[in-house]
Amino acid sequence: MPYSFYQAYPGYNPMYYQQLQNMQQPQQNTQQTTQIQNGGFVMVKDISEALNYPVAPGNSVTFKNENQPYIYTKTLGFSQLDQPVFETFKLVKEERAEAPTTASEDIVAQFLTLDEGNALRAELDALKAELIELNTELTELKHELGDDTRTEVSA
C-alpha cells in the first residue's frame, strides 16, 4: 500500500494545533546544532534506509549506521539512466598509538648529534697530526741512528 508513512498518522485533532505550533520553534533552534553534530553524515537505522535514500543526479551521500559500525555511500552519476553505486564500509576501532617505547629511544640514541660528530672529527684530526709528528720524529731518529752507525763505523 503506497504512502504507508502518511497513513500511519490518522487524522489530526485541532486541539493539538497550538501544541504543534509551540514545539515548532524549539525544533528550529536545535536544527543547526544537530546538523553540525552529524558532520555531513546522514544517520540511518539500517542499511535498507540508506539503500532507499533518494540521491540527486551528480551527488553522493554518506550514511552512518546508528546501531552498527558501518558507513555507506550512495552515488548517482550525472545521467538519470545511471544506476546508483552503493558501497559499504566497516569501521574498525583502532587502539590509540602507544607512547614512544624504549626500543625506539635506543635507536635514536644510536645517532650522533652534530656537536658530537664535530668533537670526534677534531679528536681524529688531532690524532692524525700527532701520528704524523711521531712518524716524522721516527724518521729523523732513523736517520740519526744511521748517521751514528756510519760515524761509529767510520770511527
Added chain:
Amino acid sequence: MIDMRQLFNAYTQLRQNPSQFLQKYGIPQQFTGSSQDAIQYLMNNGKVSQEMYNNANNQLKQLQNNPMFKQFFNK
C-alpha cells in the same frame, strides 16, 4: 515560519488522494506511485536539491523524536 494550517491542509489532501495531490504539483502520474518515486522525480529534474532533501529529512527525524509529536500522531 511554516504556516501550520496550510501544512495540515496539504497533509489532509495528500492522505486522501496521494496521486492526485502530487499531480496537482506537477509530478507526472507514473511517478506518483510512491513518495520515493515522487521525490526522485523532483531531484532528477533539479527541483529539489540533495541539500534540500537532506535538510528536510533531518527536520522530519527531529520532529518524529519530539515527545509531543509522538503524542499527537500516535493516537
